[in-house]
Amino acid sequence: MSSPEFPGWQAIIGHEWAVEMLSAAIRYDRIGHAYLITGPAQIGKTTLARLFAQALNCTAPEGEPRPCGKCRACTLIARDHHPDVRVVRGEVSGRGRVTLKIDQIRELQHALSLTTTEARYKIAIIKQFDSATIGAANAFLKTLEEPPRNVILILTASDSDTLLPTIRSRCRTIPLRPLPFPLVKEALQTRWAVPAEQADYLAHLADGRLGWGVSAAADATPLEERESHIVALHTALQGNRAQRFTHADKLANDAEGLPDMLRTWLSWWRDLALLAWGNHKTIHLTNSDEQSTLTRLTGLWPREQIFTCLQKTNDALWQLERNANTRLVVENLLLAYPLTKQ
Numbered sequence: 001m002s003s004p005e006f007p008g009w010q011a012i013i014g015h016e017w018a019v020e021m022l023s024a025a026i027r028y029d030r031i032g033h034a035y036l037i038t039g040p041a042q043i044g045k046t047t048l049a050r051l052f053a054q055a056l057n058c059t060a061p062e063g064e065p066r067p068c069g070k071c072r073a074c075t076l077i078a079r080d081h082h083p084d085v086r087v088v089r090g091e092v093s094g095r096g097r098v099t100l101k102i103d104q105i106r107e108l109q110h111a112l113s114l115t116t117t118e119a120r121y122k123i124a125i126i127k128q129f130d131s132a133t134i135g136a137a138n139a140f141l142k143t144l145e146e147p148p149r150n151v152i153l154i155l156t157a158s159d160s161d162t163l164l165p166t167i168r169s170r171c172r173t174i175p176l177r178p179l180p181f182p183l184v185k186e187a188l189q190t191r192w193a194v195p196a197e198q199a200d201y202l203a204h205l206a207d208g209r210l211g212w213g214v215s216a217a218a219d220a221t222p223l224e225e226r227e228s229h230i231v232a233l234h235t236a237l238q239g240n241r242a243q244r245f246t247h248a249d250k251l252a253n254d255a256e257g258l259p260d261m262l263r264t265w266l267s268w269w270r271d272l273a274l275l276a277w278g279n280h281k282t283i284h285l286t287n288s289d290e291q292s293t294l295t296r297l298t299g300l301w302p303r304e305q306i307f308t309c310l311q312k313t314n315d316a317l318w319q320l321e322r323n324a325n326t327r328l329v330v331e332n333l334l335l336a337y338p339l340t341k342q
Contacts, residue, residue: 008067009055012047013187013210014179021174022052026066031056032172034144034153036129038160039176040263042211045156046087048176049125053077053085056152057119073119084119086111090131097256100132105139112143112151123152129167130157130321137164144170162321178208181284188213204288207267225257229264230290236334244334252327255320262317268294269310276303301338312336 009019018037025031035052037045054067054074067074076082088108090100108124116122132140144167147153153171160168160175185203187210188194194202194217205226206213216222236247251258267286274283276298285291298306316333320326 008065008069009051011069012044012051013191014183015044015048015176018048018174018176019051022048023055026055031152033147033151034155034171036155036157036160036163036168036171036173037176038157038173040158040178040209041260042209042215043176043178044211045176046125046127047211048174049154049156050077050087052154053082053121053123053125053152056121056123057082057085082119083117084121085123086125088124088126090128098128098131100126100129100136102133102135102139105132105136105143109139109143112148116150121150121152122148123154125154125156127156128158129155130159130162137167141166141170159321179210180208184208184210184213188217192217201288204284204286207286225260226264229261230268230287232261233265233268237337237339239334240339241335244337245331248327248330248334252330255326258326258330259317259320262313262320266310266313266317269306269313272297273303273306273310276301276306305338309337 009023012019035049037048039045051067054069054077057073057077058066058068059071059073060066060068069075069078073082077085080087086108088100088104090098091104092098108126112122112124114122126140129137141164144153155163155167155171157163160173181203184206185199188199188202189196192214194213198217199213202213202216205216205223212222232247232251236244239247251261268290271283271285271287271290272294274285275294285294287294312333316329319329
């Protein structure tokens, strides 16, 4: 996530090693034809991709920092309006599912085969490539194997393991990691003028995803969604076996929202595990507003059981990202959770 008053590479918060790698590739003329930027949602993958595209096509005078963030190329790329830099997103279905289809790939391939209009490089930023159908991924493989001259491909995905090995092997992978809590809090306060108390709260919930914190500061929707995720988890923990089957059926009907929900659940179980194994006074919890409930549960459930639930939640998320049967995954997960009265 970047802010407009900080031009060039300074616009991105954290991920210094990735910035240095990309800027060095330009500086020493070792630019690859394809890059894969991975990491959790709203961690800065698309921001980094746009900045790289700006740096490659910036028209600032020789010897000045690139990207400058001010020239025509930088400005158009920042707005996704540059004729030689295309940002491709999957199509959204009525249920909210994002799918990158083969027709979109073929249209992109045609566009990439044309000469550049005004830039040094023709660039394609393909968001959420892990949403590509098998047909789309296989069609794109040909472009990766035989890229047109002066074309650079930048893919983003949550996890490289979800992509075909033939896709991964032809890209330079840049894995982005969650940012430290103090850095997220400071950025929210200094760059987005979020009051200190709110910045502290959002930085905890962001779990290293600055983009999420910025969105939550501007719009209540992310916080409302997160609250519904926590309520759904508490409902599951309170239910008996029959009630959990009913709850699983309800959750499975919103297959598109499940991965985000399970990520919230995963952070909750991780907080619980940290409390079970650590000093309650020194731990920075993601779900800080749940601390009293989490602290109480550490006295009810054995550490091994807490750790098992953490693993089961992570496994369920992994299975959903690989198109496992949604209802079966959720049922198995809820049945693995311990029963409690909260």
